[in-house]
Amino acid sequence: MIFNFLLFNILLVFVFGTSTTFVSSFSSIVIDEQALLSFKSSITGDPMRALDSWNSSIQLCHWTGVTCSRKRQRVTALDLSSLHLVRTLSPQIGNLSFLRGIYLDQNNFHGSIPNEIGRLFRLQYLNLNYNSFEGGFPFNLSHCLNIRNISMRANILEGGLPTDFSSWSMLDEFDLVDNHFTGSIPPSIGNLSSLRVLGLSANRLSGMVPVQLYNNSFLSVVGLTANGLEGTLPTDLGFTLPRLHTFYVSENRFAGPFPPSIVNASNLVAFEIIENKITGPIPNNLGSLYNIEILNLDRNPVGENMQPDDLSFFNSLVNCTRLKMLGLDETSLRGQLPNSIVNLSTTMEKLDLSGNHIYGSIPHEIGKLKNLKIFSLARNLLKGTIPESIGELSKLGKLSLHDNNISGSIPTSIGNFTQLVGLFLWSNMLQGRLPTQLFKVSTLEDLDLSDNKLSGVIPDEIIGFSSHCLYLNLSRNLFTGPLPSKIGSLKQLDALDLSYNKLTGDLPTALDGCLMLRELYMEGNHFQGKIPSSFKALRNLAYLDLSNNNISGSIPSFFDGIQMMFLNLSHNKLGGQVSKKGLFSNISAFSIIGNSELCGGIQALNLSTCPVKVSRNKKTAFSFKMILILVIVPLGIMLACLALMFYRRQNSQKLNEPIPVLNNNQYPKLSYQDLLLATNGFSPNNLLGEGRYGSVYKGVLEPGEHIVAVKVLKVEVHGANKSFLAECETLSNIRHRNLTKIITACSSIDHNGNDFKALVFEFMTNGSLDSWLHPSPNHHEGYEINLILPLILH
Secondary structure (H helix, E strand, C coil), X not given: CHHHHHHHHHXXXXXXXHHHHHHHHHHHHHHHHHHHHHHHHCEEECCCCHHHHCCCCCCHHHCCCEEECCCCCCEEEEECCCCCCEEECCHHHHHCCCCCEEECCCCEEEEECCHHHHHCCCCCEEECCCCEEEECCCHHHHHCCCCCEEECCCCEEEECCCCCCCCCCCCCEEECCCCEEEECCCHHHHHCCCCCEEECCCCEEEEECCHHHHHCCCCCEEECCXXXXXXXXXXXXXXXXXXXXXXXXXXXXCEEXXXXXXXXXXXXXXXXXXXXXXXXXXXXXXXXXXXXXXXXXXXXXXXXXXXXXXXXXXXXXXXXXXXXXXXXXXXXXXXXXXXXXXXXXXXXXXXXXXXXXXXXXXXXXXXXXXXXCEEECCCXXXXXXXXXXXXXXXXXXXXXXXXCCCEECCCHHHHHCCCCCEEECCCCEEEECCCHHHHHXXXXXXXXXXCCEEEEECCHHHHHHCCXXXXXXXXXXXXXXXXXXXXXXXXXCCEEECCCCXXXXXXXXXXXXXXXXXXXXXXXXXXXXXXXXXXXXXXXXXXXXXXXXXXXXXXXXXXXXXXXXXXXXXXXXEEEEECCCHHHHCHHHXXXXXXXXXXXXXXXXXXXXXXXXXXXXXXHHHHHHHHXXXXXXXXXXXXXXXXXXXXXXXXXXXXXXXXXXXXXXXXXXXXXXXXXXXXXXXXXXXXXXXCCCEEEEEEEECCCCEEEEEEEECCCCCCHHHHHHHHHHHHCCCCCCCCCCEEEEEEEECCCCCEEEEEEEECCCCCCXXXXXXXXXXXXXXXXXXXXXXHHCC
């Protein structure tokens, strides 16, 4: 009996004890589930539907991004990286008490980081990179004593850094790059003996870097770029940071000498101190940095404390067999370009020596650096020529040799570049013609050959890089002749500068194909003719300069509707009325000085008023001409109609037969192709006028250059065919001194297979009826009225 009682009590204790553990474990899992569901409820955007699995039908540890411990089934990690989730971070995350890792990087979280995150005393890894978190640093994180990695780069966090790092004795990585933190770097950060990575670049920090930081022997990566930090770099830097791998302190206010001990940092891979005030000399034993890949000293006066003509450190760099990038732009270096640069590592991808006082010439063996992608010797004192071997740099993406005294021609081997994006050779003394091989580089986007002595015509092959070219500058050279007719094929072109050459001919109508063009500079040439109407297609133009040419005619009205920043038409031969609309209403938006025949415009131009009334003598002459017109024109039409009626009455028996179309042998036979060539492809520049049934073009027939007027029938207009036949029949049988003589007719098919009909008349040179009825200020007196246009256009 006693034994049974004892056994019962033991079983009771065992059962109740187990039940208690089970209830406690079950309760904890429920807390985790509620915390995660609260987290989910705060999410307003889940484009990848990653949280669809977060529901009661699926066990918690199988939810997307959730990791649980094996024994207790508690949530230990939450990994929702790169899911584009949107909304704030729920404070309930602080209830996931077993959480060791939070990975929410590359999402769209915003708002502040909840202080409840400090309750996660087991937390080791916190990654909130690339979100939009704002507010201050979550200082409650100091309670997370086991934290090893704090990463919050690329957010909008602000305020000061935590002042006490002593509680984070295990901290290995502290990354707050690209935020808005201000203030100084607290000295206590130097006491973190385990700190390996420090990333504070792209903030607004100021003051001195704590000396303690440079004494951390475990520190491997230092990123302090783009702040306002001051002080000097310790001379013993290479000894106190023996594990140093990456050192980025560019764009600060560091001064003092280049630390010579850096050559002892044998693990160093990247060393960048761009845009500070570090002085030289550059050590001659940099070759001991066998692992160095990036050495960038750009925009530091390191050459100021060096002996003139002492560039011997290049000889040492030959031993850096892994070197990929060497940056010495604007470093005050002086001396002759050493031939040893061709013996630098073949791994070299970027070599920049621009903006110095380096003289000499480019070594002929430069082609040995076969992996170069960026090569710049710009803004120096170099002479000589561009070596042919440069074409062996087939991977080159950018070549900058501008602002030197380089002469000779552009080597034809330049056509071997298959990846070249930018070629900058301006401000040299290059001569000769443009090599057509250059335009085989289809990847080229930016080409600047301005301010040289290049000559000859711009070849038609220029369209070779049409699919990518964005910027083309050939200004201030000696180019002659007209522009290529296919220049409009450069459809992606953003800026075109052809100014100050000796280019001739009309402004190319084909430029209307460059629909993306924002800047067009053609000043200082010998262009002539009118501003093409096709320019109205350039709706993106912001700057247009046609000044100092021989352009005539009036200012096109379509300029009123283009929103340009500046239009320069000065010093040409333009005439007529200046508009007061659009950009012409703002005196600072355009210039038209040096065009003596312009009138009107806004008051600030001080131009003469355009003539409105004619004198009494002119008025009398005009009235007499009007009387002649009102008598002769109806009389001519009446005579033509009477003759037509008489002819049809005489030939009434042939009404059912087709009407002949000028089939007499006295009329020459002209094809569609003949008329296409005669009118320059029915160019708008040759258009004389338009009527209901047709358009009239000026043309020149070969051989003999016979000038004619060609009326092209609008076959799509109802009644046009009947009108054509009637005109053929009438004009072939009627002669009158006030009717222009018909030469022939053409009934054919155009290149698209459509019907084509045209009448060819003798061209009369004294203008049209319209110009006599509405004379311009330049209209000449003494000419008789020419009836060709109103009669042909009928």
